[in-house]
Amino acid sequence: MCKEAFCIAGESQAGGVLIVSDHASDRVPDDIDLGIDPELLNEHVAIDIGVAGVALQLVEHRGYAAFLANVSRLVCDCNRAEDSPGVIPHASDGHAIPGNLFDIAGREERLERFYRPYHEALAALLDRAPPRLIVSLHSFTPRLASAPNEQRPWQCGILYNEDDRAARLVIPLLEAEGLKVGDQQPYSGKLLNETMNRHAEAHRRPYFGIEIRQDQIRDAAGQADWAERLLRVIPQVAAALT
Template sequence: MNRVADPSFPLAKTDLPPVLERNPASSSPFLFTCDHYGRLIPAALGDLGLPESELVRHIAWDIGIAGVATLLADQLGAHLVAQRYSRLVIDCNRPPHVASSIPLISEATTVSGNEGLSRDDAQARRAQIFDPYHSRIDEVIDARAQLGTPTVLVSLHSFTPVYAGIARPWHIGTLYQRDTVLPPLLLKHLRNESDLVVGDNEPYAVSDETDYTIPVHGEKRGLMNSGIEIRQDLISDHAGETAWADRLARILAEIETTLRKEALI
């Protein structure tokens, strides 16, 4: 029987902290974020009333992106700030006021552990998971600015090959809203890869109502920024994660050379 525990919780001493980092002393211009890196659920929340078969699906996290993000950050020696908890607990790329922040239904799955939450319950999740993650991103960007280190924000995600019965043809997509520098460069380099179907704001587009990381940490701060979405069946094993990390490391190194040559960073 699935168990749903008290939704009003503190993280227990046995729970991992929400923020995971790699290469914090990096001088690379790229700052990687990964909002849906992990699928942990705090002990106090049980399993949110879901079987394990649901908790390993794309509704719980961005499958494959943890491996890509880690390998990519290490290849470029870039700082990665990632978030360990499942998006079913609280989605760290949604404004906290929107309904999808703590979803009652994800795709066709009802999340019974999210039913009947009070405002205090929701605030507890935000205070324990969402706020520390985004506060850390803020601290990192502030520290980089004080050191005079340029910051190019890249938010890493993955997407399911089929959503609501509709197949998605793209291998990778760039996601953006207001930045006019990084997304065109990414699109140009990705489209030069002859084996790729590249989405331009596909399968998603960034907006202030549906996204948080890029609008708040990228656009409001005037940073060059883009989201990257990779199709999950391409990064479902270590070989796929490695191949995509290698490809993106090469492309982003080329973009860094261009940005430096044009004195944009």
């Protein structure tokens, strides 16, 4: 089921697992002109490459559902605070987004159209079918254009803020899979965690955020590998939380 701001895949169940992906789409509505090279929509500044493919494979399994953004983060970044400049970015990784340079009324229209429906629908879904575990699924670029010398050796990173119950469980499980796992890398969940702060931490719902390096899930084979890996790991985390 898809609306303009979000899609829900799989059958959400109380006591199940909900995958949440704020940056799953590169879609730009036909009536919005961002003023950018269309090729940029294939890059990490517009979409978390590979996460939709992973999520859709997970929801083929009983007990898993996914809540996915249905608009590019360049149109509206739902993993930012509503009053943050980054919620409707003017630039990303050195790329200007001239179509987002509008007045307060234009900003309010964008928030009302995408941001608020996204968060209202996610809140309603969580209330209707409280999951045992929420997994915030993202991906990160191996190299930022704005920081080309920054080393990003991790195959994945685990993010969290104050509530690290699930994070502390999943990190050693992923390391046991032979992965180099970043703890609060390449970003810190203390700084970039708006959706989970609002819908998980504020309600004491167990969660962990995972950032998968994009070269790991850029193609179908990589997405299948990671879906299988998460299907091994997530049930162990959920079981240990009870």
